[in-house]
Amino acid sequence: MIQRLLQSSRPKRNPSNNTSVDLKVIRIVLKPTNSAYLAKINLGTFSGQQPTYKEYHLHFDTGSSLIWLQCEDCAKPGNWCFQQSGVPYPNRRSTSYEPLPCDDHSLCIPGKCIGAHCSYDVEYDEGSYSHGILAFETLKLESSDQQRGETVRVVIGCGHQNEIVEFTEEAGVFGMGWSAHSFVNQVTRHSEGRFSYCLPPLTSDGYPQASTVLRFGFDAPRITSMHRLPIRKHAGESHYYIDLQDISINRRRLNIPSAYFARTGPNKGGCIIDTGTSFTYISRPAYNILKQQMMQHLATADSSLQIARSRRQLDLCYKRNPPLKGYNHLPTVTFHFAGGANLMLQRDIAFILWSGNRGREIVCMGITPTDEDDVSIIGAQSQANHVFVFNLPAHVLYFGPRNCLRNP
Numbered sequence: 587m588i589q590r591l592l593q594s595s596r597p598k599r600n601p602s603n604n605t606s607v608d609l610k611v612i613r614i615v616l617k618p619t620n621s622a623y624l625a626k627i628n629l630g631t632f633s634g635q636q637p638t639y640k641e642y643h644l645h646f647d648t649g650s651s652l653i654w655l656q657c658e659d660c661a662k663p664g665n666w667c668f669q670q671s672g673v674p675y676p677n678r679r680s681t682s683y684e685p686l687p688c689d690d691h692s693l694c695i696p697g698k699c700i701g702a703h704c705s706y707d708v709e710y711d712e713g714s715y716s717h718g719i720l721a722f723e724t725l726k727l728e729s730s731d732q733q734r735g736e737t738v739r740v741v742i743g744c745g746h747q748n749e750i751v752e753f754t755e756e757a758g759v760f761g762m763g764w765s766a767h768s769f770v771n772q773v774t775r776h777s778e779g780r781f782s783y784c785l786p787p788l789t790s791d792g793y794p795q796a797s798t799v800l801r802f803g804f805d806a807p808r809i810t811s812m813h814r815l816p817i818r819k820h821a822g823e824s825h826y827y828i829d830l831q832d833i834s835i836n837r838r839r840l841n842i843p844s845a846y847f848a849r850t851g852p853n854k855g856g857c858i859i860d861t862g863t864s865f866t867y868i869s870r871p872a873y874n875i876l877k878q879q880m881m882q883h884l885a886t887a888d889s890s891l892q893i894a895r896s897r898r899q900l901d902l903c904y905k906r907n908p909p910l911k912g913y914n915h916l917p918t919v920t921f922h923f924a925g926g927a928n929l930m931l932q933r934d935i936a937f938i939l940w941s942g943n944r945g946r947e948i949v950c951m952g953i954t955p956t957d958e959d960d961v962s963i964i965g966a967q968s969q970a971n972h973v974f975v976f977n978l979p980a981h982v983l984y985f986g987p988r989n990c991l992r993n994p
Contacts, residue, residue: 616783626643627725632680646862649763657675740773784973806975813929830868831844840876855869867954918933
């Protein structure tokens, strides 16, 4: 489990008809896997079968905007499919599948077509990509009407050439970023530009049973007593930028210069919040201070910890001989944002712990450095056990601690 989590933790960043029913409450189940949260969608219209749709799981990603999955044409000569659970989407058999005519819709990219249809290209930092056709398709979702559910019609990417580098059961990506292609911005009649989620820890015991729910509009939790944090949008980018200022270890401020988190250009510097990346990445100058202070803290707090080699993307790791101590003597880590908002990571969120050889424990800090000028990323594991409520029209994010196993 830990190895899959480590392998798939590289950042995933890149570059209308809304509904046929008036019900406003829609929900999407989020299923945790070893290293990601997958959005369950029921897609298309297939006559002569029950159910009349196909079920797929897509990587839930607030760091990008396009909704896409690989379609049956990926098996044609010259195209490429990655191996997935189940088969690629049989779009030609769906009576509700409708490709967008070239340059004939606001979500088309001008001049970018495959034959007579609008096309798309997305690439992600860790090497995954998708290339294919943009099309209208119908999704059936859970709603306040449990008998009927709710139907929405959105533009999706139907992938012909696709690769997901670290496969975790997904058939594609469910984009929830700023841009118009994002699901939340395509279903504004339901969402009013608002959505919320509460993620159980990726590494918690029993997590496969701890599915959670993506909520929209007035179905989002009340924001009373939550932290309030401005989110910023930059032209040409889908990311939700937040203003990280400093970090604490066990409530002791490290006084990291805020300039180490400042945005310096497109996809350079700054800090985003991103469910599509497993762990948290911070700028290398800031990380160097955090690492030095964390090593000093742990040397005093627990002399049984011995420095160990890095594990994949996780840089600061220790080994500890029996008897097992679990998360004892490990500190909390707090991210401080502009305006006084604080995101406190409890010990079991700030650190990853698993069994090594000969009964040893391996302990790694779940925060790692970016490449020199890259964006800092608050990843999915660091968001666990907090509820997040995004209000996009107001450019505001609310958050507060919760037990997300209870699916608030």
